Amino acid sequence: MSRLLIVLILVAPAAAQDEQTLKGHDGWVGGVALFPDGSLLVTGSGDQTAKIWDVSTGKAVYALRGHTDAVAAVAVSPDGLLVATGSHDKTARLWDPETGQSRHVLRGHRGMVLSVAFSHDNRYVATGSVDADIRLWDTTYGREVVTLSAHKSWVNGLAFSSDGETLASASSDGTVRLWDVGNRKVRAILKPNAGEVRSVAFSPDGSLLAAGTRYKVVKVWDPVGRQERATLKDHCGDVWSVAFSSDGRTLATADGDWNRPSHVRLYDTETWKEQKTLPHTGEVLGVAFAAKAPVFAAGSWDKSVKVWGKPPTPREPKLPAPKPAIGERGPMPRVVKDKE
Numbered sequence: 001m002s003r004l005l006i007v008l009i010l011v012a013p014a015a016a017q018d019e020q021t022l023k024g025h026d027g028w029v030g031g032v033a034l035f036p037d038g039s040l041l042v043t044g045s046g047d048q049t050a051k052i053w054d055v056s057t058g059k060a061v062y063a064l065r066g067h068t069d070a071v072a073a074v075a076v077s078p079d080g081l082l083v084a085t086g087s088h089d090k091t092a093r094l095w096d097p098e099t100g101q102s103r104h105v106l107r108g109h110r111g112m113v114l115s116v117a118f119s120h121d122n123r124y125v126a127t128g129s130v131d132a133d134i135r136l137w138d139t140t141y142g143r144e145v146v147t148l149s150a151h152k153s154w155v156n157g158l159a160f161s162s163d164g165e166t167l168a169s170a171s172s173d174g175t176v177r178l179w180d181v182g183n184r185k186v187r188a189i190l191k192p193n194a195g196e197v198r199s200v201a202f203s204p205d206g207s208l209l210a211a212g213t214r215y216k217v218v219k220v221w222d223p224v225g226r227q228e229r230a231t232l233k234d235h236c237g238d239v240w241s242v243a244f245s246s247d248g249r250t251l252a253t254a255d256g257d258w259n260r261p262s263h264v265r266l267y268d269t270e271t272w273k274e275q276k277t278l279p280h281t282g283e284v285l286g287v288a289f290a291a292k293a294p295v296f297a298a299g300s301w302d303k304s305v306k307v308w309g310k311p312p313t314p315r316e317p318k319l320p321a322p323k324p325a326i327g328e329r330g331p332m333p334r335v336v337k338d339k340e
Helices: 003-011
Strands: 019-023 029-034 040-045 050-054 059-064 071-076 083-087 091-096 101-107 113-118 124-129 133-138 144-149 155-160 166-171 176-180 185-190 197-202 209-213 218-222 227-232 238-244 250-256 263-268 274-279 284-289 296-300 304-308
Touching (some): 029 296, 029 304, 040 071, 040 304, 083 113, 091 113, 113 166, 124 155, 133 155, 155 209, 166 209, 176 209, 209 238, 209 250, 218 250, 250 284, 250 296, 263 284
Parallel strands (some): 029 284, 113 155, 197 238, 238 284
Antiparallel strands (some): 019 304, 029 040, 040 050, 050 059, 071 083, 083 091, 113 124, 124 133, 133 144, 155 166, 166 176, 176 185, 197 209, 218 227, 238 250, 284 296
16 A cells, blocks of 8 residues: 555545445444455454455445354454454364355363464464464364463464564563564564553564553554554553554554544554544554555444455345355345344
């Protein structure tokens, strides 16, 4: 995404159609993730479901059902062929976005699953939990590869570097740990010194690492040299989510103070000055950029999702999903109508 597109679409929307509000969940929306081309959006909610939305129409395509508690985290694989969800029911799931059906149920955590992230080669998905562990899973077979144990409290956020060599984890123990994916050892420990770490994200080129904290602060580092690049203190509460634009020139942060209207802040990563605030109608819990399109989304405590921008071309309709196997729950209809 070019800087010009970010300015036009995110900072100064020229037309009302650049912004839309998606409604359909019956609980808070804490997880948001966009497909690379920006055509589809995935959301996770306190209503025990995840939904896949068509961004061009603003309509739900599938409701992903199977979890028995809140869906706290979602992620889309870099190739767009898998969706991951993490739930308070202590499981994660891998889904086929073309059919809306569950491929694998990932069991092993002893507490709520709060974070999920795909490796950039699509081979692995990482899950983080209240049990303080990180588990790495093979995406083809849904098998656990390794358990990473070093944190002393909840693992709230996960992110892989673009080269696939580093996994960053954000924890309520007040640290961000950088793991060597090859030898599965901790490479470095970063301490924001601002309470529990709620969220973490790498810039696309891996030159920056941002972490949102409980006490209104976002810290940014050079993850290689471990040097601090910026401290952003303008937030009004917990910084639940952070995300970089595809060109790395904009950092989005989501904050809020419980059930109150809030906003997203957009920062220039060269000057670290705030470019714009995007208002939301509730506390913002999750933010996401599309990797290859000028589309940005934010989920909220008020059960809604706001989307800024449009994909370059509308998504082509797919053939109906096959009937589910016996004992499996099938997908919802292609368009799920909002409840009254």
